[in-house]
Each structure stands twice: as C-alpha cells, then as structure tokens.
Amino acid sequence: MANWFNGFLGKLFSNLFKKRGKLKLGIYGPPNGGKTTLANVICKDWLGEELGTVSNVAHETREIQIKEEVNIKSGGKELTFNIIDTPGIATKIDYEDFMKAGLKEKEAKKRAKEATKGVIDAIKWLDQVDLVLVVLDATQNPYTQVNITMIGNLEARKIPVLLVANKIDLKKSSVKKIEAAFPQYRVVPISAKYGTNMENFYKELFKLAG
Amino acid sequence: MLTISFLPYAEIENLGPYQRIKKILNTVKDKKILILEGRLRREEETELIKVTMEEIDKTFKGIELAVIYPGETVGDTILAKMRVGMLNMLLGDRQGLTIIGPATIVKEIKKDPNNIELLTIDGKASRARPRQGSATKRAKRPSR
Numbered sequence: 001m002a003n004w005f006n007g008f009l010g011k012l013f014s015n016l017f018k019k020r021g022k023l024k025l026g027i028y029g030p031p032n033g034g035k036t037t038l039a040n041v042i043c044k045d046w047l048g049e050e051l052g053t054v055s056n057v058a059h060e061t062r063e064i065q066i067k068e069e070v071n072i073k074s075g076g077k078e079l080t081f082n083i084i085d086t087p088g089i090a091t092k093i094d095y096e097d098f099m100k101a102g103l104k105e106k107e108a109k110k111r112a113k114e115a116t117k118g119v120i121d122a123i124k125w126l127d128q129v130d131l132v133l134v135v136l137d138a139t140q141n142p143y144t145q146v147n148i149t150m151i152g153n154l155e156a157r158k159i160p161v162l163l164v165a166n167k168i169d170l171k172k173s174s175v176k177k178i179e180a181a182f183p184q185y186r187v188v189p190i191s192a193k194y195g196t197n198m199e200n201f202y203k204e205l206f207k208l209a210g
Numbered sequence: 211m212l213t214i215s216f217l218p219y220a221e222i223e224n225l226g227p228y229q230r231i232k233k234i235l236n237t238v239k240d241k242k243i244l245i246l247e248g249r250l251r252r253e254e255e256t257e258l259i260k261v262t263m264e265e266i267d268k269t270f271k272g273i274e275l276a277v278i279y280p281g282e283t284v285g286d287t288i289l290a291k292m293r294v295g296m297l298n299m300l301l302g303d304r305q306g307l308t309i310i311g312p313a314t315i316v317k318e319i320k321k322d323p324n325n326i327e328l329l330t331i332d333g334k335a336s337r338a339r340p341r342q343g344s345a346t347k348r349a350k351r352p353s354r
Contacts, residue, residue, distance in 0.1 A: 092272025092313035
C-alpha cells in the first residue's frame with residue numbers, strides 16, 4: 001500500500017512537472033560514449049555555453065553536472081529541460097588504466113577514486129530523472145551487460161529512454177548493431193563532435209517527452 | 211589457477227537484495243568466477259554495480275558481469291512471447307545464468323544474443339562449450 005502511494009505521488013509530481021514543461025533529462029551511458037560532448041552541443045545550441053570538459057581519457061566526468069532551464073524548440077514547440085550529465089557507468093575501475101593513458105600514479109589513483117563515487121552518484125540519480133538519453137559509442141559493441149542492466153533498470157522504473165548512437169562520423173560505427181541489440185527502443189544516430197543530425201535528435205527528444 | 215564456483219538459485223532465493231549482493235561479491239572478491247543459476251532482479255543488478263564501486267580498493271578492481279536468459283531476445287511472434295511469459299510465471303528469476311568474475315582475472319565477457327565468451331587477463335579466451343562437458347568459460351544461451 002505504501003509502495004502504491006509512493007508510486008502515485010511520484011507519478012503525480014512527475015506529471016505536474018511535465019505539464020509545466022520542465023523535465024529532468026538524464027544523460028547516461030558507458031564511459032567515453034560522448035555524453036558530455038552531447039550535453040555541450042545541446043547547451044551550446046540553446047544557451048550559448050558549454051556544460052563540461054571532455055577528454056579521450058575515460059571517466060573525465062566524475063561528478064553530476066547540471067544545467068538548468070534549457071529551453072529547446074523543435075517543430076513549433078518549446079520545452080524546458082534541466083540537463084543532467086552523469087559520469088559513465090562501469091563495473092570496474094582500475095587506476096592502472098589511467099596510468100596507461102598517461103596519468104601519473106597519484107593522479108590516476110585520485111581519478112579512480114572519484115570515478116567510483118561518480119558511478120554511485122549516477123545510479124542514485126536514476127531516482128530523480130524524468131527522461132533518459134542513453135549515449136552509446138556506435139563504434140563499440142552495444143551488447144554489453146552494463147548497457148543491458150542500465151536500460152533494463154530504466155525500463156523497470158518506467159522512465160522513457162532514447163538511445164543515441166554517437167560517433168557516426170567514424171568509419172567503424174554501426175547504428176544497425178545498436179538497433180539490433182535494443183529493438184524495442186528508438187535509436188537516433190548523431191555525431192556530437194560535429195553536431196551531425198542534431199535536428200533529428202531534437203525531434204526524437206520531443207517525441208520522447210511526449 | 212582459475213576457480214569457478216557454482217551458486218544454485220536456491221541458495222539466494224530467500225535472501226534479501228543486500229545479502230544476495232554481498233554473497234556474490236564475497237565469492238568474487240575471493241578471486242573466483244561465479245556462475246549463478248538464474249539472475250538477479252533488474253534493480254539488484256544495478257545495486258550490484260553500485261556496491262561493487264563502493265568496495266573497490268587496492269586489490270579489488272571491480273567485476274565483469276554477464277547475464278543470459280531466455281527472454282532476452284524473444285522473437286516478435288505472439289507464440290514466442292507467450293512461451294517466455296509462461297516460463298517467467300513458472301520459473302521467474304531462476305531462468306538463465308549469471309556469470310560474474312573479478313576484473314583482476316576476467317578481462318572481458320564478450321556477449322552477443324547467442325553466445326558468451328569469457329576472456330581472462332592473460333588474453334586466452336576459452337573455446338569450450340558447456341555441452342561438451344567443459345567447466346564452461348564459454349556458455350551457450352540456455353534453450354527456451
């Protein structure tokens with residue numbers, strides 16, 4: 001009964017926010033998929049400023065980054081989002097991997113510690129978001145347990161999900177593999193780095209927001 | 211030496227989510243590859259990742275994880291969906307297999323909808339198939 005009541009209250013508040021057109025949009029995905037690059041493109045497009053720094057070294061984003069009141073227009077409609085960029089979800093973090101990427105031991109250990117905390121925070125934030133973009137690197141195998149667990153968890157929470165197949169500017173990319181791995185979800189191909197197909201991305205985002 | 215530990219679903223069936231996760235992680239932290247009969251609930255899988263992150267230290271670097279279960283790639287036909295629905299009703303989370311290994315031993319578990327391949331840190335992937343009587347480092351999807 002208590003669960004039902006909590007669920008009812010959650011849904012009521014969520015709907016109130018939706019009616020006011022202010023949605024908490026979580027950007028999730030494995031490390032180095034391009035979450036922050038995408039968040040930066042969205043923020044640059046509609047606010048004229050970026051959200052966070054990007055790097056080739058995994059786990060560059062180790063804290064939740066939020067940009068509030070991002071007004072996005074698409075197809076004659078306007079919606080306001082709070083954009084929540086999250087650290088990459090992983091099941092293992094080894095400071096030695098950061099050392100291989102060129103970091104010194106002390107720095108690598110610090111980064112690893114912060115990265116583990118970042119994953120925990122990202123998972124905790126699943127309770128707060130209204131919609132989720134799962135950003136996947138289209139050059140990588142999408143059929144990983146982290147992706148399956150993350151998407152399954154969002155499904156269990158009944159949070160609408162849009163899959164973003166990023167890095168389509170790279171030859172190795174395959175949007176079809178992502179579509180085949182998660183056939184029940186809409187997949188929008190983009191290159192966040194070059195801003196490719198962003199118009200279509202916004203259309204899909206508005207469909208998701210319903 | 212590689213140790214593979216099998217955990218029957220009956221051993222975790224009556225445990226709460228936190229106890230299940232602790233039982234799994236204790237085995238994995240003991241440098242064993244764990245094969246669990248069945249699967250965790252979806253929220254427990256996420257919790258497993260969270261608790262793993264909390265427990266990372268100098269010696270424990272995390273886990274590699276893969277779950278295979280019959281409903282994963284159910285066909286589009288009504289019959290296939292009904293069959294999986296019936297199995298879910300009868301067996302619940304007892305279906306399928308969950309493979310969890312310590313990241314210091316298991317480099318990667320490659321998975322596609324039809325098979326699963328476990329690569330250890332020395333880079334040697336096992337090609338053994340379970341039906342050939344191997345101690346399964348590569349497992350075929352359980353039949354529906």
